[in-house]
Amino acid sequence: MALPIMAVLMFFLVLPILMIVAVSFWQATEFSIIPAFDLENYEFLFGSNVTYRVFFNTFKYAFITWVFTLGIGFTVAYFLAFHVRSLTWQIVLFLLCTIPFWTSNIIRMISWIPFLGRNGIANSTLLSWGVIDEPLDWLLFSDFAVILAFVHLYTLFMVVPIFNTMMRIDKSLIEAARDAGASGAQILWNVIIPLTKPGIMIGTIFVVTLVMGDFITVRFMSGSQSANVGRLISNDIALLAYPSASATAVVLLLTVLLVIGIMLRFVDIRKEL
Amino acid sequence: MTKVSRRSILKGGAAFAAGTTLGAPMIWAQNIKDVTLRQFGTGVSNLNDVANKVKEDLGFTLEMTALDSDSVTQRAATQPNSFDIADIEYWICKKVWPTGNLQAMDTSRIANYDKIVGIFRNGKLTPESTIAQGTAPHTVGFVEGPEGNSFVDNESGWMTLIPTIYNADTLGIRPDLIGRPINNWSELLNPEFRGKASILDISSIGIMDMAMVVESMGEYTYPDKGNMTREEIDLTMAIFTEAKQNGQFRAFWKSFDESVNLMASGEVVIQSMWSPAITAVKSKGVPCVYQPLEEGYRSWGGGIGLSASLTGLERDAAYEYINWYLDGWVGGYLMRQGYYSAVPETSKNFMSENEWGYWFEGKAATDTITSPTGDPLAQAGEVRDGGSFFDRMGAVACWNAVMDENQYMVRKWNEFIAA
Numbered sequence: 269m270a271l272p273i274m275a276v277l278m279f280f281l282v283l284p285i286l287m288i289v290a291v292s293f294w295q296a297t298e299f300s301i302i303p304a305f306d307l308e309n310y311e312f313l314f315g316s317n318v319t320y321r322v323f324f325n326t327f328k329y330a331f332i333t334w335v336f337t338l339g340i341g342f343t344v345a346y347f348l349a350f351h352v353r354s355l356t357w358q359i360v361l362f363l364l365c366t367i368p369f370w371t372s373n374i375i376r377m378i379s380w381i382p383f384l385g386r387n388g389i390a391n392s393t394l395l396s397w398g399v400i401d402e403p404l405d406w407l408l409f410s411d412f413a414v415i416l417a418f419v420h421l422y423t424l425f426m427v428v429p430i431f432n433t434m435m436r437i438d439k440s441l442i443e444a445a446r447d448a449g450a451s452g453a454q455i456l457w458n459v460i461i462p463l464t465k466p467g468i469m470i471g472t473i474f475v476v477t478l479v480m481g482d483f484i485t486v487r488f489m490s491g492s493q494s495a496n497v498g499r500l501i502s503n504d505i506a507l508l509a510y511p512s513a514s515a516t517a518v519v520l521l522l523t524v525l526l527v528i529g530i531m532l533r534f535v536d537i538r539k540e541l
Numbered sequence: 542m543t544k545v546s547r548r549s550i551l552k553g554g555a556a557f558a559a560g561t562t563l564g565a566p567m568i569w570a571q572n573i574k575d576v577t578l579r580q581f582g583t584g585v586s587n588l589n590d591v592a593n594k595v596k597e598d599l600g601f602t603l604e605m606t607a608l609d610s611d612s613v614t615q616r617a618a619t620q621p622n623s624f625d626i627a628d629i630e631y632w633i634c635k636k637v638w639p640t641g642n643l644q645a646m647d648t649s650r651i652a653n654y655d656k657i658v659g660i661f662r663n664g665k666l667t668p669e670s671t672i673a674q675g676t677a678p679h680t681v682g683f684v685e686g687p688e689g690n691s692f693v694d695n696e697s698g699w700m701t702l703i704p705t706i707y708n709a710d711t712l713g714i715r716p717d718l719i720g721r722p723i724n725n726w727s728e729l730l731n732p733e734f735r736g737k738a739s740i741l742d743i744s745s746i747g748i749m750d751m752a753m754v755v756e757s758m759g760e761y762t763y764p765d766k767g768n769m770t771r772e773e774i775d776l777t778m779a780i781f782t783e784a785k786q787n788g789q790f791r792a793f794w795k796s797f798d799e800s801v802n803l804m805a806s807g808e809v810v811i812q813s814m815w816s817p818a819i820t821a822v823k824s825k826g827v828p829c830v831y832q833p834l835e836e837g838y839r840s841w842g843g844g845i846g847l848s849a850s851l852t853g854l855e856r857d858a859a860y861e862y863i864n865w866y867l868d869g870w871v872g873g874y875l876m877r878q879g880y881y882s883a884v885p886e887t888s889k890n891f892m893s894e895n896e897w898g899y900w901f902e903g904k905a906a907t908d909t910i911t912s913p914t915g916d917p918l919a920q921a922g923e924v925r926d927g928g929s930f931f932d933r934m935g936a937v938a939c940w941n942a943v944m945d946e947n948q949y950m951v952r953k954w955n956e957f958i959a960a
Contacts, residue, residue: 300618300619316956318955318956318959321959322959325959381802385806385808386806386807386808387807405736405791408808409791409792409808490792491739491790491791491792491793491794492793492794492795492958493785493790493792493793493958494959495955495958495959500955500959503955503958506611506612507611507951508611508614508615508618508619
């Protein structure tokens with residue numbers, strides 16, 4: 269059973285990554301890529317303060333998106349798991365959550381642009397309500413727009429694993445807590461949250477890796493005015509600088525692995541599942 | 542499968558032609574139907590209408606691939622066997638020619654060579670013109686011989702690219718939202734348009750627009766905008782980084798559609814723009830002007846070059862294609878989109894008097910002007926922005942260029958985007 273999976277993983281995952289690592293030490297001119305062992309790509313990467321700024325930006329997007337997707341995702345999952353009593357309704361409402369996923373990522377993202385624009389629906393509605401006197405420019409082509417799109421795109425990745433773990437919680441534990449005199453908040457904090465930790469962690473891994481690896485959302489929603497690591501890589505590729513793109517990709521991969529490694533210190537997913 | 546058979550037919554044909562010199566023209570005429578030429582280039586001139594017309598007029602097949610300018614450079618430089626004809630810009634030619642992937646063309650085989658506009662031969666539009674900065678087409682237009690690797694500064698008889706299409710670019714504006722005349726490039730950074738300006742995020746072109754702005758502001762006069770020193774690049778980027786941090790720009794655009802949407806939606810009122818994008822905005826019923834500016838235009842030109850691996854019958858077909866290209870039909874087609882053709886006088890035969898007057902001579906339209914696809918672009922009485930061919934191409938301040946410090950510039954550009 270394990271052998272075919274190993275073979276597939278070797279061929280489609282490990283091998284390409286090794287290739288990227290190898291290329292990251294090569295040299296490039298404008299037209300050609302020269303096999304070599306050279307640390308220049310890394311030296312340039314770590315020597316430039318743009319790299320640090322861009323990595324900081326990437327973490328910023330990941331962190332803020334994580335906070336919002338967790339907040340919304342947990343609430344939605346809690347509602348579905350504990351407030352909706354009948355299984356039929358749970359399934360119906362859950363499927364409702366997945367409807368946006370019937371269209372592509374890009375379409376869901378781009379549809380925000382006319383909505384948030386200077387003359388878009390959001391601004392004209394706010395103007396007609398008299399909430400604002402002139403259109404809000406920061407709604408579109410800003411960090412706000414980027415994070416809004418991220419939250420919209422990735423909240424479901426939080427909802428699903430959290431809902432899944434919540435459904436496995438033995439209801440008698442909650443009854444027992446209530447019988448023992450715990451308040452609603454105490455039950456949430458001392459019973460439900462500890463038991464949903466693995467779900468939260470799986471959702472977190474999804475969201476963090478997706479946001480840190482993204483480049484297209486940042487490009488479109490910031491109007492090309494902000495950069496994250498993915499955009500650095502895509503710019504390099506457009507300019508034929510594959511070795512420097514590879515070096516950036518390797519550093520990004522290690523960073524993401526490190527982040528996940530730290531998160532797994534807090535929760536042992538394997539044990540809890 | 543079809544490709545394999547085509548190649549083998551060609552080989553057979555070529556061998557037979559070599560064996561019987563007398564019968565060669567006959568063979569050629571029969572075999573040319575089987576030729577397929579693979580052309581790639583940017584979207585502006587890679588048009589299916591052209592491929593269809595080639596099939597109709599010349600009998601052979603032209604396969605078109607349209608890519609963005611980065612990918613075009615990449616392909617021309619790294620995949621010489623993937624194409625027969627490269628439709629590239631002159632600044633791309635400067636980067637790609639040294640790779641040896643293209644071959645020079647014998648101008649004695651180009652029937653209309655003498656009629657090609659002076660810009661592409663000796664650099665001068667009229668005998669009195671001064672040559673603009675940047676990679677002017679004639680500076681990378683000729684090499685010393687068929688195997689020539691370095692460019693020469695005279696009409697050597699061996700051309701690198703046969704010019705096909707060119708234009709003069711400037712800023713696009715929304716006159717209805719600005720409400721006053723715009724005459725200078727410096728208006729792009731005018732605080733009046735804070736949060737309503739845009740510039741294109743293609744480094745090699747964007748840096749030239751920036752240079753036009755910096756000069757217009759009186760901050761600095763470049764010895765050559767097309768070939769800046771590191772200090773000049775730093776200075777230019779510093780001015781624009783400050784403007785960016787002050788919120789001058791609404792967004793940057795990379796693709797044609799983005800520029801159209803930014804302008805049409807009113808997110809942006811002044812920005813770098815390409816001529817057909819203006820047309821696209823106008824065709825949505827939104828007023829948009831391709832504003833002529835005192836400092837002049839940033840110009841670009843493209844041409845077709847032959848792959849180094851092209852020989853025999855296929856090369857003959859390629860020459861046939863080039864001669865057809867300069868014969869007027871394509872020129873007329875392109876000029877009715879607002880571009881210029883390399884041999885305007887042949888294009889005239891394929892345009893109505895009204896069209897020729899509007900697009901080339903800068904006269905008021907006497908009737909509705911439509912695009913080649915039939916969309917109305919201008920009504921009777923309207924005049925083209927910037928006027929006649931000689932007014933526009935005579936006011937070119939610089940050509941799109943590739944600098945010696947290109948890699949440094951690209952890094953600085955990345956910093957600007959991340960700033």
